[in-house]
Amino acid sequence: MTTDTVSHRLDWIQEEIQQLKDSGLYNQIRTLSSPQGAWLIVDGKKVLNFCSNNYLGLANHPKLVEAVRQAMQTHGVGPAAVRSIAGTMDLHTQLEARLAAFKGVEAAITFQSGFNANLATIPALVGKEDAIFSDELNHASIIDGCRLSRAPIIRFQHADAGDLERVLKTERSKYRRALVVTDGVFSMDGDIAPLDRIYAVTRQYEALLMVDDAHGEGVLGRGGRGIVDHFNLHGKVDIEVGTLSKAFGVVGGVVAGNPLVVEWLRQRGRPFLFSSAMTVPDVAACLAAVDLLESSTELVDRLWDNANYFKTEMGKLGFDTGLSVTPITPVMLGEAQLAQEFSRQLFQNSVFAMAIGYPTVPQGKARIRVMISAAHNRDDLDLGLQAFATVGRNLGVIS
Ligand SMILES: Cc1ncc(COP(=O)(O)O)c(C=O)c1O
Numbered sequence: 149m150t151t152d153t154v155s156h157r158l159d160w161i162q163e164e165i166q167q168l169k170d171s172g173l174y175n176q177i178r179t180l181s182s183p184q185g186a187w188l189i190v191d192g193k194k195v196l197n198f199c200s201n202n203y204l205g206l207a208n209h210p211k212l213v214e215a216v217r218q219a220m221q222t223h224g225v226g227p228a229a230v231r232s233i234a235g236t237m238d239l240h241t242q243l244e245a246r247l248a249a250f251k252g253v254e255a256a257i258t259f260q261s262g263f264n265a266n267l268a269t270i271p272a273l274v275g276k277e278d279a280i281f282s283d284e285l286n287h288a289s290i291i292d293g294c295r296l297s298r299a300p301i302i303r304f305q306h307a308d309a310g311d312l313e314r315v316l317k318t319e320r321s322k323y324r325r326a327l328v329v330t331d332g333v334f335s336m337d338g339d340i341a342p343l344d345r346i347y348a349v350t351r352q353y354e355a356l357l358m359v360d361d362a363h364g365e366g367v368l369g370r371g372g373r374g375i376v377d378h379f380n381l382h383g384k385v386d387i388e389v390g391t392l393s394k395a396f397g398v399v400g401g402v403v404a405g406n407p408l409v410v411e412w413l414r415q416r417g418r419p420f421l422f423s424s425a426m427t428v429p430d431v432a433a434c435l436a437a438v439d440l441l442e443s444s445t446e447l448v449d450r451l452w453d454n455a456n457y458f459k460t461e462m463g464k465l466g467f468d469t470g471l472s473v474t475p476i477t478p479v480m481l482g483e484a485q486l487a488q489e490f491s492r493q494l495f496q497n498s499v500f501a502m503a504i505g506y507p508t509v510p511q512g513k514a515r516i517r518v519m520i521s522a523a524h525n526r527d528d529l530d531l532g533l534q535a536f537a538t539v540g541r542n543l544g545v546i547s
Pocket of ligand 1 (some may be wrong): 259263264289361393399400401
């Protein structure tokens with residue numbers, strides 16, 4: 149088949165792409181040729197990694213790699229089926245039991261990704277006659293899950309339990325069921341939802357409470373047990389979504405909490421029913437990650453030491469790191485072009501930290517987002533700080 153050169157039916161894509169390029173919003177996708185770690189080979193160059201969600205350095209941990217090797221000998225590679233037909237292996241049920249025990253809940257169910265966990269959960273819980281009360285800065289996967297449910301979406305101001313109460317007061321009684329949903333840690337700002345206050349308001353109005361703790365799993369709470377543990381809300385949050393793709397260093401999603409919700413998701417969670425199960429290597433690696441998290445808090449402690457050090461030193465240099473109270477460190481720059489140029493110059497200085505612009509963050513709030521990891525040592529962090537100082541002065545961001 150030859151390419152159709154006469155038709156102009158795809159010209160609009162070319163125009164849109166050009167607009168993205170002109171406004172500094174075009175995704176330049178870089179290619180890694182090394183495992184994840186403090187240092188990477190990116191586009192052939194060795195660079196300090198300030199980009200990955202590899203919070204605990206597990207993505208290339210020898211114990212995870214060995215667990216995968218062993219599991220492939222006993223279970224092969226692919227599940228070759230959805231969970232509800234022939235795709236549930238003993239490894240899946242073991243992982244679910246281990247995750248539930250780790251998080252101190254009665255039941256857990258896994259999905260192929262955190263994104264899928266949200267797409268599975270929200271439409272299974274609410275429909276057209278119900279309402280969703282959603283933080284205005286919730287992650288795209290929550291937004292898509294809400295849209296798929298066809299329930300009206302009522303947004304409340306970011307991390308504002310008072311505003312949630314205001315909208316529940318006026319709107320709740322118009323609907324059959326209500327779901328309040330929030331990110332736990334907000335991935336672009338690194339701030340934390342006030343889950344204790346959100347819980348109190350939610351209970352008053354007979355609504356279900358769901359938190360997506362993608363960036364809190366393995367990070368917040370005792371030994372990385374997540375946001376519910378951080379706020380000591382055990383047994384009070386109906387649905388805690390997590391991802392196994394960030395601190396766990398693998399890929400996958402989990403819903404932990406009420407056993408009735410978990411049972412319902414096995415019946416009605418569409419990605420569980422209609423998309424193949426997590427692969428054997430994924431599940432085996434996640435089991436090894438739970439072993440590590442349960443055996444010691446060392447990696448979680450190191451992550452927080454590194455994050456506190458980096459943020460303090462960035463503040464001393466004069467950078468604005470926004471609202472962050474977690475290892476996610478936004479370096480606020482404003483315009484997308486400046487953020488892209490900053491990232492380009494960091495790369496020249498052997499530091500890989502991506503610029504983030506609209507629509508991932510609001511217009512005019514472009515930034516470099518630094519992801520700190522337990523894999524970094526003090527020399528790595530100092531080298532990164534030095535590069536930020538050089539580029540920041542060069543571009544007039546700091547004096
Ligand atoms: C809040 C939140 N939810 C869900 C996801 C998706 O997780 P996963 O990468 O496992 O699909 C992310 C990842 O970017 C996230 O930040």
